Amino acid sequence: MVLVDIHAHLDHHAIYKDIDAIISRAKKAGVVAVVTNGINKETNRISLELARKHDIVKASLGIYPPDALDRECDVEGFELKPFDIDEEIEFMNSHPNDFISFGEVGLDLYNGKDVKMQKEILSKIMRLAIKQDKPIILHSRKAERELLEFLEDYKHKKIVLHCFSGRKHLIRSGVEKNYFFSVPTNIVKSDHFQRLVEMVPITRLLTETDAPYLSPYQDKLNEPAYVAETIKKIAEIKGMDAREVENNIYLNYKKLFE
Numbered sequence: 281m282v283l284v285d286i287h288a289h290l291d292h293h294a295i296y297k298d299i300d301a302i303i304s305r306a307k308k309a310g311v312v313a314v315v316t317n318g319i320n321k322e323t324n325r326i327s328l329e330l331a332r333k334h335d336i337v338k339a340s341l342g343i344y345p346p347d348a349l350d351r352e353c354d355v356e357g358f359e360l361k362p363f364d365i366d367e368e369i370e371f372m373n374s375h376p377n378d379f380i381s382f383g384e385v386g387l388d389l390y391n392g393k394d395v396k397m398q399k400e401i402l403s404k405i406m407r408l409a410i411k412q413d414k415p416i417i418l419h420s421r422k423a424e425r426e427l428l429e430f431l432e433d434y435k436h437k438k439i440v441l442h443c444f445s446g447r448k449h450l451i452r453s454g455v456e457k458n459y460f461f462s463v464p465t466n467i468v469k470s471d472h473f474q475r476l477v478e479m480v481p482i483t484r485l486l487t488e489t490d491a492p493y494l495s496p497y498q499d500k501l502n503e504p505a506y507v508a509e510t511i512k513k514i515a516e517i518k519g520m521d522a523r524e525v526e527n528n529i530y531l532n533y534k535k536l537f538e
């Protein structure tokens with residue numbers, strides 16, 4: 281088995297405490313790579329630490345739009361340590377061999393509103409992604425069209441739209457641009473992601489959990505082992521064998537991340 285989870289938050293306190301068990305369940309399920317995505321300085325460091333400790337874990341470093349993150353943390357009831365954004369970007373610039381991709385980054389106008397500031401940070405990271413020739417894992421919330429327009433200005437070939445919730449014409453435009461779409465495990469109950477899989481060719485699909493979020497099971501937190509559920513659903517929609525889907529997605533992962 282060669283399952284890949286290209287977007288998880290293993291640093292998240294809800295699952296971090298069980299990390300050894302989670303990694304061993306992932307291996308048992310056939311997961312060969314989990315890309316754990318940082319969103320600020322603190323979580324970026326945990327991503328690096330996890331990648332050093334566990335062979336299947338790969339680090340991705342990101343800066344999530346800070347205004348959106350602040351608001352989200354207020355809602356969830358925890359506090360983030362302040363950090364210097366430019367210093368963190370410089371850290372990414374000077375440690376290119378320690379991580380395989382950039383993310384989670386993006387535009388979030390659902391929780392945040394300073395789109396100018398969000399774009400400034402994103403363009404600095406985008407330039408680094410181009411310079412280091414690494415994939416960039418992007419999220420957009422209530423900013424799908426803005427994000428696609430923003431991407432037009434950068435001729436980066438390694439764009440991954442994670443959890444893309446834009447409408448049909450925006451999905452189509454992402455496909456035309458040869459972007460990759462990463463499909464979360466909640467596809468099992470989401471009409472939107474089922475439709476997205478119909479529209480995006482298998483050569484442009486990736487799989488993720490977004491653990492601990494977006495679980496395919498109502499009563500369980502998400503974890504990388506469950507990425508198998510996404511594969512099953514894609515196979516059903518595409519009328520393909522699950523093994524064939526798995527191999528295709530693994531090849532997409534290798535092409536992009538290695």
Ligand SMILES: [Zn+2]
Binds near residue numbers: 317490
């Ligand atoms: Zn995420």
